[in-house]
Amino acid sequence: MPRQPIATDQAPAAIGPYSQAVRSGRQVFLSGQIPLDPATGQLVEGDISAQTRRVFENIKAVCTAAGGSLDDIARIGIYLTDLGDFAAVNAVMAEVFSAPYPARSTIQVSALPRNAQVEIDAILSFD
Template sequence: MEKAMIHTNNAPGAIGPYSQAVKVGNFVFTSGQLPVDPKTGELIRGDIQKATKQSLENVSAILKEAGTSMDNVVKTTVFIKDMNEFSKINEVYAQYFLNDKPARSCVEVARLPKDADVEIEVVALIK
């Protein structure tokens, strides 16, 4: 199987030596997406729901570029700075996965790049 690097200007560019996503066969694997507005380059802080929405919008843009969508996500990993924000994150997260919910891991971490409050990565099927 060949692999292809995925890139879109509708999501923040990589801040290190990695790709926004990699497509292998019928799957796409995204890198973790911080809540960075791709138009302004600004990190969303202070509102975990707005931050979660931006991270998921970034994931969605990458999936679109890869030829798939949030409907085809099979696994997510959510990294959060404060587990006390879990229910607020879930309120936003649930809006992106209405039907078949993907498998998910959610972990509290000591620190994320740019001191972000949330980072989300996914694995999706390309149909």
């Protein structure tokens, strides 16, 4: 099945050789989003909560471009440079999603692009 790229100017452009998202059958695989402002291409100012909110805004824009919404997300992967931020990220996730929540993993990493504190990827699944 051929990959169909998804792109929107409402989320940051890819900063490497990858697509913002790719549709394959009834699923859409979103590349990791870091807290870049799509208008400026710069990392947003603020704490981990502000950065996480920006990431979810970027993810929402890519979901919309794919013909879906945050409600279509079946799984997310969260990458943090400090697992001490786990509770703050959970609080933002509780603002963004309602039950039933997507499946997820949270992993501490040593570094992220542009020195971001958080990166999140996602998989949408359409019935």
